[in-house]
Structure formats: structure tokens, C-alpha cells
Amino acid sequence: MIVELGHFALILALCTAIVQSVLPLWGAQRDIPGFMATATPAAVVQLGLVMVSFAALTYAYVVSDFTVLNVVQNSHTLKPLLYKISGVWGNHEGSLLLWVLILALFGAIVGVFGRNLPPGLKSRTLAVQAMIAVGFILFMVLTSNPFTRVSPPPVNGQDLNPLLQDPGLAFHPPMLYVGYVGFSIVFSFAIAALIEGRVDAAWARWVRPWTLLAWVFLTFGIALGSWWAYYELGWGGWWYWDPVENASFMPWLLGTALLHSAIVVEKRDALKTWTILLAILTFGLSLVGTFLVRSGVLTSVHAFATDPDRGVFILALLVIAIGGGLALYAYRAPQLKGGGLFAPISREGALVLNNLLLTAATATVFLGTLYPLFLEALGGGKVSVGPPYFNATFIPLMLPLVAALGVGPLLAWKRADLKGALQRLKVAFAITGVVFVVCAYVLWGRSVFGMLGLALAVWLATAVLVEFAERIGVGKGLGWDGVWRRARTMPRASFGMMVAHLGVAVAMTGMTASSLWQSESITVMQPGETETVGGYQFTFKGAGPVDGPNYTATEGTFVVTAGGERIATLTPSKRQYVVSGRETTEAAIRTRPLGDIFAVIGDPQADGPGYTVRLYFKPLVAWIWFGCGFMGLGGLISLTDRRLRVGAPTRARRRGAAPQPALGAAKAQD
Amino acid sequence: MIRRARTAVWAMRRSLGAFAIALAVALAAPAAAVQPEEKLADPQKEQRAQELGEEIRCLVCQSESIANSNADLAKDLRVLIREKIQAGQSNQEIKDFLQSRYGDYVLLRPPVKPETYVLWYGPAAITALGALGVGVFFWRRNKRPAAQQKLSADEQRRLNHILDGE
Numbered sequence: 001m002i003v004e005l006g007h008f009a010l011i012l013a014l015c016t017a018i019v020q021s022v023l024p025l026w027g028a029q030r031d032i033p034g035f036m037a038t039a040t041p042a043a044v045v046q047l048g049l050v051m052v053s054f055a056a057l058t059y060a061y062v063v064s065d066f067t068v069l070n071v072v073q074n075s076h077t078l079k080p081l082l083y084k085i086s087g088v089w090g091n092h093e094g095s096l097l098l099w100v101l102i103l104a105l106f107g108a109i110v111g112v113f114g115r116n117l118p119p120g121l122k123s124r125t126l127a128v129q130a131m132i133a134v135g136f137i138l139f140m141v142l143t144s145n146p147f148t149r150v151s152p153p154p155v156n157g158q159d160l161n162p163l164l165q166d167p168g169l170a171f172h173p174p175m176l177y178v179g180y181v182g183f184s185i186v187f188s189f190a191i192a193a194l195i196e197g198r199v200d201a202a203w204a205r206w207v208r209p210w211t212l213l214a215w216v217f218l219t220f221g222i223a224l225g226s227w228w229a230y231y232e233l234g235w236g237g238w239w240y241w242d243p244v245e246n247a248s249f250m251p252w253l254l255g256t257a258l259l260h261s262a263i264v265v266e267k268r269d270a271l272k273t274w275t276i277l278l279a280i281l282t283f284g285l286s287l288v289g290t291f292l293v294r295s296g297v298l299t300s301v302h303a304f305a306t307d308p309d310r311g312v313f314i315l316a317l318l319v320i321a322i323g324g325g326l327a328l329y330a331y332r333a334p335q336l337k338g339g340g341l342f343a344p345i346s347r348e349g350a351l352v353l354n355n356l357l358l359t360a361a362t363a364t365v366f367l368g369t370l371y372p373l374f375l376e377a378l379g380g381g382k383v384s385v386g387p388p389y390f391n392a393t394f395i396p397l398m399l400p401l402v403a404a405l406g407v408g409p410l411l412a413w414k415r416a417d418l419k420g421a422l423q424r425l426k427v428a429f430a431i432t433g434v435v436f437v438v439c440a441y442v443l444w445g446r447s448v449f450g451m452l453g454l455a456l457a458v459w460l461a462t463a464v465l466v467e468f469a470e471r472i473g474v475g476k477g478l479g480w481d482g483v484w485r486r487a488r489t490m491p492r493a494s495f496g497m498m499v500a501h502l503g504v505a506v507a508m509t510g511m512t513a514s515s516l517w518q519s520e521s522i523t524v525m526q527p528g529e530t531e532t533v534g535g536y537q538f539t540f541k542g543a544g545p546v547d548g549p550n551y552t553a554t555e556g557t558f559v560v561t562a563g564g565e566r567i568a569t570l571t572p573s574k575r576q577y578v579v580s581g582r583e584t585t586e587a588a589i590r591t592r593p594l595g596d597i598f599a600v601i602g603d604p605q606a607d608g609p610g611y612t613v614r615l616y617f618k619p620l621v622a623w624i625w626f627g628c629g630f631m632g633l634g635g636l637i638s639l640t641d642r643r644l645r646v647g648a649p650t651r652a653r654r655r656g657a658a659p660q661p662a663l664g665a666a667k668a669q670d
Numbered sequence: 671m672i673r674r675a676r677t678a679v680w681a682m683r684r685s686l687g688a689f690a691i692a693l694a695v696a697l698a699a700p701a702a703a704v705q706p707e708e709k710l711a712d713p714q715k716e717q718r719a720q721e722l723g724e725e726i727r728c729l730v731c732q733s734e735s736i737a738n739s740n741a742d743l744a745k746d747l748r749v750l751i752r753e754k755i756q757a758g759q760s761n762q763e764i765k766d767f768l769q770s771r772y773g774d775y776v777l778l779r780p781p782v783k784p785e786t787y788v789l790w791y792g793p794a795a796i797t798a799l800g801a802l803g804v805g806v807f808f809w810r811r812n813k814r815p816a817a818q819q820k821l822s823a824d825e826q827r828r829l830n831h832i833l834d835g836e
């Protein structure tokens with residue numbers, strides 16, 4: 001009954017979305033306020049209905065209702081509650097429901113909190129958002145229905161893949177989806193602006209917080225996924241340039257470009273058409289990612305050809321959304337006139353360079369991910385594009401980006417003094433020079449990228465710190481009070497930017513150091529034996545059986561000491577899941593200031609009490625995720641900037657400001 | 671057992687959701703990789719073997735190098751590479767051998783040849799085109815205000831006419 005209710009709610013949500021995609025748009029075009037006013041209630045109702053639907057599926061999972069096919073295929077009564085719930089989105093149909101839920105959530109939030117949006121822009125935005133919802137709910141109802149019943153019901157389910165029975169599944173996909181799907185609202189804003197034929201600083205001010213929000217979640221989502229990969233895998237790999245990873249990385253890269261170009265639109269009324277194009281393409285890449293993962297085209301081109309229903313449907317959605325968006329863009333963009341002029345050497349110029357390199361990097365990842373598919377589909381043979389390719393093409397684009405990132409924020413708007421900016425960074429130059437010489441000495445002939453990577457990370461970090469010190473007036477004789485006052489009154493957006501840029505430096509350090517100086521030992525150990533890795537002594541105390549709720553495990557115990565001091569007891573295990581019989585490896589990791597100690601237990605010796613073990617020391621590897629955390633945190637700090645806060649323009653209007661309150665508030669502050 | 675796990679992972683990849691999830695899945699089978707008994711005694715040669723292993727695709731897996739895979743084939747190839755290193759072959763010779771036996775697909779770094787020119791020169795071409803676009807953008811921008819500075823004789827006449835008419 002509850003399952004049918006969920007199914008019914010999903011179909012009603014489809015109907016609501018159809019209404020929402022027609023009436024408000026019609027109202028906006030013909031200037032009928034009554035029609036425009038339907039947008040927000042429709043968006044809220046749509047969210048409510050999708051929530052009911054989602055809750056119904058969750059209920060079916062929690063009570064293990066094995067009359068539902070989706071539950072049968074992905075759950076089991078013995079599974080812990082956390083994984084029963086997260087199992088809802090751990091499969092094709094359920095993950096689409098989560099997709100649609102977040103889509104509706106963003107629409108409803110814009111409807112409810114966007115009271116100050118011009119009614120025309122708001123109606124059009126919500127209408128476009130609803131069109132996307134129509135496409136995806138239709139996709140679910142027609143090809144991927146999570147509420148399909150099965151008769152007769154089996155006694156128990158087939159269980160969720162053990163690799164996914166991890167807290168990672170509870171948090172990683174929802175976060176990633178908020179980011180991924182969050183770009184939909186930016187797309188809707190862009191399409192609405194194109195229909196309206198107007199893009200101004202106010203538009204950019206409305207769009208930026210949403211871009212930032214989506215970007216922050218995508219950053220956290222990707223970082224969480226990479227961390228999950230790191231501890232679940234058994235060998236500590238945190239990124240493999242897998243097509244599925246690239247699917248989420250491409251929108252992130254282009255979203256980062258969008259984030260920066262939107263600043264230029266907001267501050268200087270320039271780069272408008274480019275920013276609109278980025279908004280369309282960023283969400284387009286989210287859809288491409290969905291297509292790649294959902295259609296099965298990655299497994300093989302042939303798998304796609306033999307079971308094309310889902311793939312063709314998503315491909316059609318992709319073509320309509322991106323093709324339609326780009327066609328509208330081609331038709332309207334020439335009418336959008338650029339505003340502010342600027343010289344190549346200026347803050348705008350630096351942001352253009354940022355966009356150039358990030359877009360080229362996105363294109364590189366796109367080529368590497370999709371070209372092999374094209375080649376195979378055209379009969380050109382099979383090639384593999386793996387990490388060696390991406391390291392050779394992607395990193396050279398990132399290095400100049402980071403080099404320029406140190407200087408960019410010091411440049412003035414319109415026309416800047418590059419020499420002056422570089423002079424202000426002389427401390428950073430000096431420190432970087434020293435580090436580079438040391439790195440070159442240690443790493444000569446070993447890794448050019450490693451050498452440059454470390455030096456540039458240091459360069460970026462020192463440049464950001466120099467900028468921060470300058471901004472708060474260190475060394476200007478202000479005293480602690482003065483410095484503290486300036487630090488406190490610094491716009492949050494500037495502060496957030498510095499934190500995020502510092503995060504880039506931190507993450508880069510982690511990536512480079514961990515790949516350069518990892519030490520490992522793969523060996524057979526007898527109980528009582530000691531092995532030294534990276535300066536730590538691992539003593540193997542033996543292994544024994546341990547039982548979990550739905551698995552049995554072999555758990556090893558290692559005592560780790562350094563310089564005679566006991567550091568940690570690590571208990572890596574190897575699980576065998578009862579239902580599926582599949583095995584997973586649970587690495588034991590202890591994060592230390594200078595790096596992670598990482599232990600994995602493998603198979604027992606055929607003859608004897610020994611076990612195959614893998615012991616690693618991974619220097620600074622945790623910095624990768626700290627750095628990503630900094631980036632996300634920087635984004636969140638920026639979001640709290642008064643100018644971007646959703647409620648801020650309200651205050652300006654109450655004070656009786658201009659008809660475009662957002663712009664008015666901006667002028668007042670700048 | 672391993673083969674069954676592999677098939678399961680494949681089936682799962684197809685049916686599973688979420689890029690996310692797929693991230694974990696990208697990792698595919700657990701543990702795995704190089705086994706102690708495979709390792710070469712000479713640490714330098716072992717290092718070479720590991721680096722080479724990172725460049726060779728496990729053909730029965732998805733997006734995994736033989737260094738990280740626990741499939742039987744990956745193990746065979748790891749052992750093969752080590753035997754060839756012991757026999758004194760160079761990295762290039764070993765790669766050439768694998769390429770002739772399994773085709774380009776086995777190399778995670780695609781070979782440079784006409785079919786892959788797009789892959790290898792594409793990024794540079796795109797960057798160059800983008801830079802050109804940016805150059806044109808600034809060039810046109812700089813021209814426009816300059817053109818606006820002076821009115822043509824005809825424009826001046828029209829302006830005077832309008833002003834006089836007011």
C-alpha cells in the first residue's frame with residue numbers, strides 16, 4: 001500500500017512538473033501574473049510529492065518489503081539499518097530517485113527563498129527546472145521504476161554489494177548529487193536569462209550563491225569519494241582517472257571556471273555570454289556523466305547496443321537539454337552586449353586565464369574519457385586511456401594555473417601593475433626558491449612533476465599568506481588592535497577565497513608528497529615478527545576470526561611503534577559476506593602528523609600460521625582531503641558574505657533602495 | 671573464485687547507481703595486487719616492475735592496472751614482466767611484446783599514432799585555440815573604444831544637424 005502510494009506520488013510529481021514547466025513560462029511571456037504565481041506553489045508541491053515517493057521507497061527498505069523488486073535486489077534482512085537506508089540510493093533506480101529529489105529540492109528552495117527575484121526571471125527559471133524534472137521522472141516511470149512489485153516474493157533479498165556497505169555510501173552520493181544536480185538550477189537561471197534576453201550584474205549576483213553552493217557540495221562529495229576509495233580499496237589508491245570518477249570531476253572543473261567567471265559578470269558586467277555558456281556546459285557535463293554511468297556505455301559499447309532502452313532515453317534527454325540550450329544560446333547570445341572594458345593584465349584578465357586553463361583541462365579529461373568510446377564505436381580499434389595519459393596531459397595545464405593563482409588575486413580590476421604585484425610577492429619568491437632548490441637536489445632526475453608540484457604548492461601557500469598579511473595591514477604599524485579590526489572587517493568573500501586557495505596548496509602538497517615518498521612492504525609475516533616501514537615498526541600479533549552482523553571476518557592485529565614508543569594498534573580485517581560470498585578488505589589506518597600508517601591483511605599461508613600482509617607509510621596523504629576540506633570551507637565562508645546571503649537584498653529593499661535591490665546593495669558595499 | 675568476483679563486479683557496475691558508488695566500484699576487487707612471492711629480490715628491478723605494472727591494463731578488469739588487480743591474468747602478466755626484466759629486457763621491449771600480443775588496449779598510455787593524434791595533440795590544440803580566442807577578444811575590445819573616440823565627418827555633420835535642430 002505504502003509502496004503504491006510512493007509510486008502514485010511519483011506520477012503526480014510528474015504531472016505537477018508538467019504544469020510547472022508550462023504555466024509559469026507562458027505567464028512570463030504573456031505577462032500574466034496569475035500564471036507566473038503558480039511557479040512557487042508548484043515547485044513546493046513537486047518537492048513534497050517526490051519526498052513522499054522517496055520516503056515510501058525508504059520505508060520498503062527499512063521493513064525489508066521483499067515484494068518490491070528493487071529491495072529484493074539490493075537488501076537483506078540481516079543488513080544493518082544504516083545500510084538498509086543508504087541502500088535506497090545504492091542502485092540504479094534509487095539513485096535516480098535521489099537525483100530527482102535534489103532537483104526538486106533546488107527548485108523549491110529557489111521558489112521559497114527567492115522572493116526578491118524579479119517575477120519573470122523566477123517563473124522562467126522554475127519552469128526550466130521543471131522541464132528537467134519532467135525528463136527524469138519520465139525516465140524513471142518508463143524505464144527504471146523503483147516501485148516494481150515481484151510475485152511471488154522471495155524469502156530474503158540478494159543483499160547490497162559488500163563494497164557499498166560502508167558509511168561512505170551514506171554520505172558520499174547525497175553530497176555528490178547535491179553538487180551535481182545543484183548545477184541544474186544554474187542552468188535554469190541561464191536559460192531563463194536567455195529567454196528574457198537580459199544578463200546583468202543582478203543576475204550574476206543571484207546565480208553566484210547557487211553556483212557556489214553546488215560547487216561546495218561537489219567538492220566535498222568528490223573528496224569523500226576519493227577518501228572512501230583510499231580506505232576501502234586495500235592499496236590506498238585515492239584517484240584512478242576512472243571514467244566514472246571523471247564523470248563527476250568534469251562538472252567540478254567547469255563549475256570552478258563558472259564560479260570565477262560569474263565574479264567578473266557581477267563586478268564588472270563583462271564576460272556575460274561566456275558565463276552563460278559555461279552555465280549551460282557545466283550542467284551539460286553533469287548530464288553527460290549521468291549518461292556515461294547510467295547507460296552502461298562504459299562497460300562496453302556493445303552492452304549499450306544490446307540493451308539500449310535506458311541509454312537511448314538519457315541520450316535523448318542529453319541532446320534535448322544541451323542541444324536546446326546551445327541553440328537558444330546561439331540565437332540569443334549575440335544580443336547580450338558586454339559591459340566593462342579591461343586590459344589583459346588585470347584581475348579580469350587573470351580570471352580569463354583561469355577560465356582558459358580550466359576549460360582546456362575539462363576538455364582534456366573529456367577527450368580522455370570519451371575518445372576511446374568514439375574510436376571503438378567508429379571501428380577504430382580499442383585503446384586504453386589510463387592514469388599515465390592524464391598525468392601527462394592534465395598536470396601540465398594545472399601547473400601554470402597554480403603559478404598564476406598566486407599572483408591573480410593581487411592584481412587590480414581593469415588595469416593592473418604586474419611588476420608591482422610580483423614585487424609585493426618577493427617574500428613568497430624567496431621561500432619558493434629555497435624550497436625548489438632543496439626539492440631539485442633531492443628529486444633530481446626522479447620526478448619533474450614532483451619537483452614542480454611541491455615548489456608550486458609552496459609558492460601558492462606563501463603568496464596567499466602574503467596577500468592575507470597585506471590585507472590585514474601587517475607591518476603597517478597598526479598594532480595588534482588595528483590588524484585584528486581589519487581582519488574582522490575583511491569581506492567574507494575575500495577571506496573565503498584565501499581559505500579555498502590555501503586548500504589548493506595543501507591538497508597539492510598531499511598529492512605530490514604521497515606519490516613521491518610512499519614506502520611499502522608486501523610480505524608474509526609470522527605472528528611475533530616485526531617489519532619496519534617508513535620508520536615505523538609493525539609487529540604482527542596474529543590473526544583470528546571475528547563475526548559481524550552479515551559477514552564473518554579474519555582480523556589481524558599489529559602493534560606499531562616508533563623509536564620504542566607505542567603509536568597504535570591496528571586491526572585490519574578481511575570480510576566474507578554471508579549472502580553474496582564476496583570478500584572485502586578493511587584496511588586499518590592511523591593518521592599521523594607526517595603521514596598515514598596503513599595496514600592490510602591478506603590470505604593466510606597455505607602451510608603455517610603466517611599471513612600475507614601489506615604495510616604502507618603514506619606521507620602527508622591526509623593533506624589531500626584536508627585541502628579539499630579547506631576549499632569547501634572557503635566556499636562556505638564566501639556564502640556567508642552579506643552580499644550573497646539570500647536575505648541580504650531584502651534589507652536593502654526595506655531601506656527603500658533602488659528597484660534592483662541586489663545591485664543597489666552591491667554598489668553600497670563596493 | 672576470483673573470476674566469480676570479477677563477474678559480480680561487472681554486473682554490479684552495470685546495475686549500480688551513483689558516480690559515487692561507482693567510485694568505490696572503480697576500485698573493484700579488494701586487497702589484491704602484487705603478492706609477496708612474485709617480488710624480485712633486487713629492489714631496483716622490483717621498482718621497475720612495479721612502475722611498468724602501473725602502465726599495463728588488466729584486460730579482464732575495468733579500469734585497473736595489473737599492479738592493482740588480483741585477477742589471474744594480472745598475476746600472470748606481473749610474473750611475465752618480472753621474468754622478462756630478469757632476462758635483461760628493457761621496459762620498451764616488454765611493452766612492445768605485450769602490445770604485439772594483446773593489442774593497444776593493454777597499454778594504459780595509448781601509443782601515439784594517427785588514431786590517437788586527437789588524444790595526444792588535442793589538449794594542446796584546444797589550449798592554443800582558446801588562447802587565440804582570448805587574444806582575438808582583447809584585440810577586438812581594444813579596437814572598439816579607439817574607433818569610438820572620433821566621429822567621422824559624416825557623423826559630425828549629422829550630430830550638428832541634430833543639435834541645431836533641437
